[in-house]
Amino acid sequence: MASATTINTPRINLNLSSNDAAVLQALFDNGEGSFSSSAHDVNPYPNSSSTVAAHSGQNARIDASLPSFPQCSIREETALQSLKDRELAIVRQIQSHAHTRTSSNPHCDEEAVSHVLRQAIDDLSSLITERPDYPPLYANRAQALRILMQSSSTLSSSTKNSDKDIAIFYPENINMATQLLSDLSKAIALASPPSTGDNTSNTSVSPAQARLLSNTYTHRGYILLKAGKIRKEEEEGEGNEEKKPRGGPEQLLRITSRDELEEMASQDFFQAGRYGNEVGKQLSVQTNPYAKMCGAIVKEALKKEIEEFQS
Template identity: 45%
Template sequence: MTPIPSTKPNLTTNDSAVLQALFDAESSPSNAITINAALPAYPTHLNITPELLQTLQSREISIIRTLQSETTSLETIQQAIQDLDALIAEYPTYPSAYVNRAQTLRLLIDTTPSSSSSEQSKAEDEDDKLFAPENAEYASTLLADLGQAITLATPRSPADPVSTVQARLLADAHTHRGYLLLKAARLKKESHEEQEVGGGPDRLRGVEPGQLEDMASRDFFFGGRYGNKVAQQLAVQTNPFAKMCGAIVKEALRKEVAGDDGVRI
């Protein structure tokens, strides 16, 4: 067996920095956002004063507490959604209510019995139910809620600092939506028939799996940018540019390590 040469690739400092930034989401300069704990919870243009925020949070906590039992009934979940509907109708610029309604809608979908009683359906991933045709309306509202929360909480300029509350909400909402988009992409890939994903906004229908993955990657990027550690890793794994460059770099390094002897690793 021909021994593998011990020669190591000679990367410049700049090359190493570029590779580190590309493949390590946590080291990327784009993660350098400013979180200022002294800022109001939400941007001033949303007109949510500290006094109003306290009232809204109190109502919100009261609604969420009804869902924290291990035996939460379908009726209780539906009532919580109605209460969140009322809160949003009264205060449409309150981002947190949209995120919590999205979470409650997922709970509703998970709790509602499937229309099919087959063993195959029972064995399916619970998240698959989100994209079942019978849940299309719920899924549409859920994803629209995440989008609205992101729109409301996102700073007007990328250079603007964000509050702790704002950063946490954006991290969670982007990561949640990214996960669902990635799930939709995988369901389309796994489908043996060219069927559309049943749930979600109309804009997802007809979108190719690769495009859905790109959308998910973007959400994971922003989720990681605002502090979600899982999103930081998923952003790298789903980034098509990183994957493409990874294959190119890997091949280049293999050739450089092999040297003139043509030894492959």
């Protein structure tokens, strides 16, 4: 069975923290990007009552004998290969123009690049209409939307902000950001194995499923983590300046708590780790609210012990 085609996003030199850089490195190296299947759902974890529940699973089992995406209705190899060939042609267009924009010709016509990206998104949308249950199409459209927002921010911004992903949270990009997050979640939903109740550790997935889920969960976790940082900046800036319109995906607009966003990110990173993403495993621990709470308790205990020792 042929494996999924996904966009290999070019390496971009962003001014990021070590956590952000690690997440992006994992995404771009593996070349696959992926919130709720409804664009307006707020909770992307309807089956998880808490972080503990979401973190109770084990690593997924990989079974190379399984079809790439067992829930996909395409069963004929010829039909699948035809779909992949059409998808690959679109992906190569995106890669070619994104590479031109970021490396060999940094002064290229941004309007032309934007036009190519919009056409690619339209073409992927047409494929999705034909084959709505093939998950890589949603993952690739999400990546294309992300690159388009980066490109648009370069075109319209008068400031030199090296973190191009901040464009996802510009108010003018709210529709694209909402679609991006919806596409990522749709890819996850379609690629995930059927639920078998509380115990999902015995469920096997194909290598293609594992790759897609590993990277789409990481991608979504990164966006949640970025949203949490923006909420923190908003909290710290309250009262200092006029309140600006809030941008970003509509799914996140009603979530005002930085802690809630980081908890959601931690769950996604954990799931990425279950499917083999080592960066996801590390970030899951670093962003886990319970681990943070335990760390704070230990830190406070050590502080008191030092104070008692010095007194």
